[in-house]
Amino acid sequence: MKKLLLTALLVLPLAFFAQAQKTNKAISSPAAARDQILEGKKVYSKFCASCHQLDGGGVPNLNPPLSKTTYVLGDKSRLIKIILNGSNESLEIDGETYSNPMPQLDILKDQEIADVLTYIRNSFGNKATAVTSPEVKAQRSKKK
Amino acid sequence: MIIPLLTAGIFCSLYAFKNNPSAGRQIHPPTTDPDNAGLKLPSGFGALVVADSIGKARHLVVTKEGNLYVKLAKPVKEKGIIYLKDKNGDGRMDEQSGFGNYGGTGLYLKDGVLYASSNDEVFSYQLDEKNEVSNQNNPSKLITKLKKGRQHDTKSIVLDNSGNIYVNIGAYSNSCQEKDRTPGSPGMKGCPILDSAGGIWQFKANKLNQSYGDGIRYATGIRNVVGLDWNQQNNTLFVMQHGRDQLNGLWPDLYDEKKSALLPAECLYMLKKGDNAGWPYIYYDQYQKKNIQAPEYGGDGKKEGSKEYINPALAFPGHLAPNGLLFYTGNQFPEKYRNGAFIAFHGSWNRTPEKQEGFYVVFAPFKDGQPTGEWEIFADGFAGTDNVMSPRDAKHRPCGLAQGPDGSLYVTDDVKGTVYRILYNGK
Numbered sequence: 001m002k003k004l005l006l007t008a009l010l011v012l013p014l015a016f017f018a019q020a021q022k023t024n025k026a027i028s029s030p031a032a033a034r035d036q037i038l039e040g041k042k043v044y045s046k047f048c049a050s051c052h053q054l055d056g057g058g059v060p061n062l063n064p065p066l067s068k069t070t071y072v073l074g075d076k077s078r079l080i081k082i083i084l085n086g087s088n089e090s091l092e093i094d095g096e097t098y099s100n101p102m103p104q105l106d107i108l109k110d111q112e113i114a115d116v117l118t119y120i121r122n123s124f125g126n127k128a129t130a131v132t133s134p135e136v137k138a139q140r141s142k143k144k
Numbered sequence: 145m146i147i148p149l150l151t152a153g154i155f156c157s158l159y160a161f162k163n164n165p166s167a168g169r170q171i172h173p174p175t176t177d178p179d180n181a182g183l184k185l186p187s188g189f190g191a192l193v194v195a196d197s198i199g200k201a202r203h204l205v206v207t208k209e210g211n212l213y214v215k216l217a218k219p220v221k222e223k224g225i226i227y228l229k230d231k232n233g234d235g236r237m238d239e240q241s242g243f244g245n246y247g248g249t250g251l252y253l254k255d256g257v258l259y260a261s262s263n264d265e266v267f268s269y270q271l272d273e274k275n276e277v278s279n280q281n282n283p284s285k286l287i288t289k290l291k292k293g294r295q296h297d298t299k300s301i302v303l304d305n306s307g308n309i310y311v312n313i314g315a316y317s318n319s320c321q322e323k324d325r326t327p328g329s330p331g332m333k334g335c336p337i338l339d340s341a342g343g344i345w346q347f348k349a350n351k352l353n354q355s356y357g358d359g360i361r362y363a364t365g366i367r368n369v370v371g372l373d374w375n376q377q378n379n380t381l382f383v384m385q386h387g388r389d390q391l392n393g394l395w396p397d398l399y400d401e402k403k404s405a406l407l408p409a410e411c412l413y414m415l416k417k418g419d420n421a422g423w424p425y426i427y428y429d430q431y432q433k434k435n436i437q438a439p440e441y442g443g444d445g446k447k448e449g450s451k452e453y454i455n456p457a458l459a460f461p462g463h464l465a466p467n468g469l470l471f472y473t474g475n476q477f478p479e480k481y482r483n484g485a486f487i488a489f490h491g492s493w494n495r496t497p498e499k500q501e502g503f504y505v506v507f508a509p510f511k512d513g514q515p516t517g518e519w520e521i522f523a524d525g526f527a528g529t530d531n532v533m534s535p536r537d538a539k540h541r542p543c544g545l546a547q548g549p550d551g552s553l554y555v556t557d558d559v560k561g562t563v564y565r566i567l568y569n570g571k
Binding site: 045046047049050053054055057058059060061062063086088090099100101103104105107 | 217294295296297323324325326327328389390392393396493494496497533534535536559
């Protein structure tokens, strides 16, 4: 409950998502979230940094930034789906579009996706709730 | 007092006579900026900013009056081609207008006609005796319906001396994988992209509404080209290819991060009709000095590619993104520069976690229409910092190159929309 309050205070617009997460038993403890961030950073360096850059700032005209975008901070299922399905449709991100494709990275395990998303949601100036492996699994099974 | 003044006067008029025979108003070479516009140049060279904040400035041309046309990647206030005039003759542009409500990269001027490209069409504008465009809203549409993917969609253009125009049509893919840029995904058999992209097409420079059926695929197997020029010495097309990305990201077992930051080379190709430079099947490794089979097509980083593919005329470090190529034919710069190539490198993004490189203009000397094999950084400092970790750290990124009537070199920047002019003022 304390964590919930904190999140709501920090990221008011996200309070609703946080509320929705309350029902999800798998919400991780602060300590677990820290591990996730460490693990997620490794996944990020290997699979994401070449395009989105180490500082999450992206590359003008080619790859979008991951700092404070609606995709990163918003609905978790939409975020998970971008990793599982990729995207090649000129998403408009803060008024700009980017010409590279976002690859489909469903080769990553549920836990790796949960970790990397938790990492990006808590880096580059972002602050948002963790993503859990069961949440990724749920999206993956919907896809099939 | 009088003597030095006189000498200066004679020097100036001599200078003007020697280097500036066609420019009417502008007699004195312009004063360069105290800090050379922030650029690091070889000794004897200076630079000034002639225009600033005009938009995402891509390729440009200079008229014999010393005025500029600049193509913008995105129109600003519905103007995709900016016309800049220097009214008081101080070398700095002081009047700006524009036309052509489309973004794009390509711009070329030949025999009183201005050619400009959007990302899927090519237009021409007749120039009047002052080299100005009177039919701003009614250009002739020369070429239409060119393939435009999301990646590598810009169309660069150049003319030869026989009435042909050459257009780059970039491959809308990194390495023609079944799933583009996806780790481990194999290359498509008989890469279908090459039918309509990944090469240079030749069209007639004076025929309307041409498309694929009217042109020929002049050279193929070229991933993407932004900088290209016609070499007048050997009457041949030269292009700078943007090489493939992500060797480590896609094939981590074959390439570590260090190798992936260096490979493959950015290649200068001399192209003859029918040439195949081998994309996506091979890439050029500048250390092994060979075409190497791409990992998407069974390569392991060592296996040599098929001999049917041409070799580059010159190879540069990976990922530097060559966006401008210009053969220098002026008389202002010292002898060694004559007929050599200037190349504007936009700067890399695909060297992470190493720092990014490029963001400079290179010079490569030529002899009898062939590069000597050497090259050096000519103009550096565009980025405003030596430590570019991500391309967003670069304040300016060089893109287009053009030669002025007096032999000055012009460079555009597509971040802030700065136009630089580099002069030789040594002896």
